[in-house]
Amino acid sequence: MLWRKMLRDLKDNRGSYIACIIVMVIGLMVFTTFSMVMDNLNLSKDTFYFNQNFADGFADIQAMPYSKIEDLRNIEGIREIQGRLIKDVRVLIPGREDNIYLRLVSTDPKIDKPVNGVALERGISLDEEKMNIWIDNNFFAANGLELNDEIQIIAEGKKRSLSIVGVGSSPEFVYAMRTTSDLFPKPEEFGIAYMPYKVMEGLFQERATVNNIVFTLKADGQYKNIEDLLKPELESYGLLTMYPRKDQASNIILSTELEQLKNMGTSLPLLFLSVASVILYIMLKRMIENQRGQIGVMKALGYTNREIIAHYMSYALVIGLAGGLLGGVLGVALARPFTNMYQMYFNMPDLSSGFSPAAIIEGVLLGLVFALFAGYRGCRKVLTLQPAEAMRPNAPIAGKAVLLEKIEFFWNMLTVQGKMAVRNMFRHKGRSAFIIVGIMFAFALLGSCWSMWELSEQMLFDQYEKVEVYDVKISLNRPVDQDSVERELKSFPGVKRLESKAEIPATLKYKWNKKDVVILGLPADSELHRISDDDGNRLFTTPYGIMLSNRLAQLLGAEVGSSIIFESMMAKDPDFRYELEVTAIVPQYMGVNAYMDLEYLQSVLNQGEIVTTLMLSMDQEKVTDLRTEYHNSVGISGIEDRNKMLMQLKELMATYSATIYIMLLIGIIVGFAIIYNSSVITVSERSRELASMMVLGMTSKEVLSVVTFEQWFLSIFGMLAGIPLTKLLLVALAQSLSNDVYSMPSSFGSMTLIVGFVITVASIWIAQRAAASKIKALHIADVLKAGE
């Protein structure tokens, strides 16, 4: 019988319970989706890394004899070590004007299980005697290629034809970006090709040399120890960088993404489940208060406390089960498209999403734990209720004057309804606190969502609209003499301004911290790469010292005035080590860089007036001519058009907008659930009071105003409290989302507050309309006739 009672009670208050279930479903859906996607990613990552023998360490060198690798094999702790040639080449696809690149990676077909081996999807083995390649599956698909197609590349200034004999992927290029400034993989513009070492050395005239080394460790091997032993061996061959797996570009992005998934998959569900639990707790507590007579009867009939508690816990059980099942099932359903989305970015062969009963069960259990905990807290009062006492109506809450009554000016301003509302807020402190906290969360959720959107835009567009304001950027293959290259380009038709830039790989050290970065050497009066401080004021490089991006300063623990050590393989002196004073810390959202005056950097390196990049301001219609002219030059590795870059960014942002809308919708649902439930509780608890007011001749609108006044009043405080919480959330998000590719700022503007405010107010208003119908439905006579 009690089950029937429970089901009917749930049905009578379905609005409130559904709102509660929805909040719970959202939480569990996010939990299930994220944990499944994370499991899928982790599983395919681990399998892929293991099966393809992913390297534990990497080193880039200028050139080292292939035969030297054999000697390195003897270093204690190394399991396998291999030397490779890696070169980026331009691809010529008829009808395509944009820059298309392939990264050629040499491989030795004789080795059975090479380090960073390719997982071949289809095709045949590579022939050491032929110009044949395996190509990465994403590039293959994005460019509509077929097996046995020939593709044209420019190698060493000459056009060459390569035959595609296989398609596959490698753990080294799960997230394949040509440079870190690319932000995301563009498989139609950049891909990886694997070719036999023998063919490749011939193609580039690199007789029996390698420029890249990869190695794996023995079970007891430590990367740090190997680094210490290997570094001196490689230095004489022009060691550029050496890094462990954890610093490998593709692995960083994949690991960061997994870390973010884990953070979001924990914090978001926790937030929603907490809100749902509080709603459930308050609803059950209210029901226990309303049904104290019924509890008294049950006790009088001889029902034990345990039976009665079990009865009221069954409400929580149903809510938990419904929320858990629905959330779990939706989560599993959502995991598939999410995993597919990840498949677009992370190229792993076994990345797929199956049906996971375990994930649903986990969701249900989590839902039950939260619901039953809230349920027990809500109904434990049953235990203390004496049957005789339960039969009597609850003693009215002590009606003493509230603090606000002392502020006479304020108090006198209020209508009688207003006074009722104010007193009510103070008498039900727990519920008032719930409204404030709930609105605070809804506001902060909305505000931080919006802010994230704005900040992402700011991050991306500031970089290309305010900082890097050239029209075209030409990247050079190797450092060249500034004067000669400027002379060549200055006279090109349409060029209005030309500036050179040196991008120098370096290691910066401060105290016990060190970081490998690229130092940008900029002309003192650069107009095409404009650095500004936090307030937007222009900063100019000084003829001494170094400026650090804020994230770099934070990573090094350095501040203005700190003396940092600058080391670079690009300097003339092989033991180069230079002390520099930090002159400024500049905001930089994209990448992690340091800035120096170009002339000063050139003099410090002592390699002459070298530059690596040219920035041009020029007539847009002449850009194509420039591209045609220099497209195939040996010395040029890339020609970037800023307008095109901006367009791509805008497309990327458009794909994010769906996520933002969903988050905003979630914020609205939370706000709605909180206000709707608090309204329904108020109406049912105070139905006699509200009905009496209607008997006195008040309209339902006037009666509603008592309830709404209370909510608006509390919501204002909730929204105010939401402002610091928004800031807190943004700081936490910025910390968890920032990496070497982006540094997320945590500031927010007035628009964030306006959006947070407007949407919160809208969700409150909608919830109040829904609650108004409950007041209209009050049957005055019945309510007043009902026994105490």
Add this chain to the structure above:
Amino acid sequence: METLIKARNIGKYYQMGEVTVKALQGASFEIYRGEFVVILGPSGSGKSTLLNTIGGMDTVSDGELYYLNTALHNADSHKLTNYRRNNVGFVFQFYNLIPSLTAYENISLSAEIASNPYSVAEMLEKVGLSDRATHFPAQLSGGEQQRIALARAVVKNPDILLCDEPTGALDFDTSIQVLRLLKDFCENSGKTVILITHNNAIAKIAERTFYLKDGKLVNIETHDNPLPPEKVTW
């Protein structure tokens, strides 16, 4: 006659701030199996307090109270729950039916936890409401609700039926119907009925009347020839 309830100097005190309110004090009495007892007294005389202690809904502050050989004065809540579950049936002035359960279900609610209950359908028939089985409390008149409440109390087959002003909210004719049902239950099944009221006329149907005033049991009156309910007027 077998003594069902035995009270020795029982009292119930409530602390209200610094004042101790003595809702019941020094009451001693015995109630026998199969007896119809009316507890009479004005508002605030301690009637409900007495009924609650006899029914195991509340504990006494003082004295000794027994059901057969079971001490109720020092029973823990578990023991009291068992006592209510197996031995006592309650009928309240405002019926206290569960609004979300039908008439039939309200009676079943009680039958489900009893060890030797009557049939629910039979009870419904006895109170003359078989045709109302699927009605919710809100669809029943006051008299009908009270008859369902009575059926709910009796279906458990308890030794004692405790009725707190069962006719207090009913019109005269309906009140007589309810009293008749109570009387039948007492006479036909040999069960004890204890009824509290402030209506002197009802006292005439009882075998004994306990008079309460200011929390004290002032008099116990025995009627050798109690009236049938139909003969009572007010």
